[in-house]
Amino acid sequence: MAFEQLAESVSLIEKDEDVSAVWQTIFNTRQGQWLADRIVEFELTPENVREILATPRSKLSARERAFKTILRNRVQRGGILAQGAGLMKVGENGRGLASRWYPATFRKRILAILQVKNRISFAQGDGMEAIRRNAGRRNAAFFIDPPYTVAGRRLYACSTMDHAELFSLVSRVQGDFLMTYDNAGEIRELAKRHGFETGLVPMKNTHHAKMTELLIGRNLSWLHEAGTAEPAFFQASLEIFADSPDDRG
Numbered sequence: 001m002a003f004e005q006l007a008e009s010v011s012l013i014e015k016d017e018d019v020s021a022v023w024q025t026i027f028n029t030r031q032g033q034w035l036a037d038r039i040v041e042f043e044l045t046p047e048n049v050r051e052i053l054a055t056p057r058s059k060l061s062a063r064e065r066a067f068k069t070i071l072r073n074r075v076q077r078g079g080i081l082a083q084g085a086g087l088m089k090v091g092e093n094g095r096g097l098a099s100r101w102y103p104a105t106f107r108k109r110i111l112a113i114l115q116v117k118n119r120i121s122f123a124q125g126d127g128m129e130a131i132r133r134n135a136g137r138r139n140a141a142f143f144i145d146p147p148y149t150v151a152g153r154r155l156y157a158c159s160t161m162d163h164a165e166l167f168s169l170v171s172r173v174q175g176d177f178l179m180t181y182d183n184a185g186e187i188r189e190l191a192k193r194h195g196f197e198t199g200l201v202p203m204k205n206t207h208h209a210k211m212t213e214l215l216i217g218r219n220l221s222w223l224h225e226a227g228t229a230e231p232a233f234f235q236a237s238l239e240i241f242a243d244s245p246d247d248r249g
């Protein structure tokens with residue numbers, strides 16, 4: 001939305017303290033460039049990784065906490081941010097720890113985001129509260145990307161969520177909304193109960209296996225019109241945000 005200038009302003013809400021440290025650093029401080037440079041300058045060795053991961057949060061500045069979150073996400077098995085996840089050993093393609101570390105790509109992404117920084121605001125908080133507060137606004141659209149119902153517990157530190165309550169909340173918003181979920185029976189049932197439309201889009205998980213993700217909205221005619229082809233905006237965002245093995249640093 002921000003890149004394509006489809007909204008006057010974009011507000012991002014995230015609950016998790018460590019994930020928030022990344023967005024705080026990029027949006028609410030002048031340290032985004034530092035973070036981008038730190039990533040490309042970091043020498044990815046098992047010793048360096050262990051040293052950073054072993055440093056307690058209390059000993060890290062906000063921007064170092066942001067770097068640690070990105071590092072953890074890339075070197076822990078499956079990008080898992082929940083506590084207790086192990087480090088990658090063989091990794092993807094036998095590249096061990098480095099198999100998901102694409103420093104040049106991350107730097108490029110952060111610098112691209114900094115270009116549109118003035119259109120985006122970030123706050124650490126409860127997304128449900130933010131939706132409730134803005135429910136009456138006809139000119140606000142909500143993109144909601146909640147933790148998956150099944151894999152969420154394994155992947156994220158903040159994974160508990162009242163999915164039924166979220167559905168009831170979005171059914172009351174005056175503006176439009178789009179949600180992405182895992183294709184789970186419980187979620188399809190909730191969508192049906194509220195009269196929402198659903199559609200499947202292809203995605204790749206951390207093992208590059210093809211999976212489908214469930215889109216939920218009031219009117220997904222734009223998706224169905226696109227047929228089985230991926231809608232243009234998905235292709236555009238995939239190009240910007242897909243990991244690009246060709247520029248692995």
Ligand SMILES: C[S@@+](CC[C@H](N)C(=O)[O-])C[C@H]1O[C@@H](n2cnc3c(N)ncnc32)[C@H](O)[C@@H]1O
Nearest residue numbers: 013014015016125126127128145146147156158
């Ligand atoms: C599927 S992930 C989305 C990740 C996000 N798209 C990204 O790439 O950064 C779900 C995210 O929701 C966050 N979360 C969980 N409960 C939340 C809540 N009540 N409000 C805001 N964020 C929440 C989790 O910490 C996790 O980062």
